[in-house]
Amino acid sequence: MLAYALPAAVVWAVVGLCLGALPLARPALVLAAGYAACYGVLEATGRLTPPAPGTRWQVPQTMVTGVPPWRRIAVWGSILGPGFLTRNPYAGFGLLPIVVAAAGGVRGAVAVAAAIGVAHGTGRALALLRDARPGAGADPMRLVLISMYWRRTDGFWLLVIAGAAAAACAYQFA
């Protein structure tokens, strides 16, 4: 779990350092409310277009086959933990850097970003630990259904954040 959470915390903290140094707090908060509302409605209602922003890149086999186990874990952890480089079908990930920018100030942005990195990396590691259990393999149809369930859950969570961000905007601009 540390192999995923630690690189994720470091990478995200660097992102927080960059975003926190820029005067983006207020526009980022408005953008967070708008992004969360739009994609929240799309995902909660089951629509597939427009797709969530992200990349479709996946870790090449050459990076992990024929290498020692510690290096394989280090590669997986440093790539999958932060979550920037691999494919992501859920719109929630796109909101994460926006909220980091909305935190305001370098210290706040780094703290929020590091917490997001630890949370994302830990979630990724927990999913892999669950899949490593005997009998944990799932047929493709079940994976599609689980993915649809998570997409709808992501949508509702985005709507909760949209409401909170809208209230935060009202407090900021009042």
Added chain:
Amino acid sequence: MTGWLARRASLPERVLIPAAMAAAVGAGLALAWAGARAVPARPGAAVGVVAGLTVLLAAANGFAKAYSP
């Protein structure tokens, strides 16, 4: 889950899903308002609530990506 709720409450999904969406937004508004009221001396308390909710979203997102086909 919304399908299960729809069957249990005998409500069509076209009614239940918009109601659930409105409830989600309302819950977010209430949480941010409660956060701002709880710490009135700190103007960024509502933003802190948004950040906390986003950290939870990040954990769920990391876990859910394992199930993307």
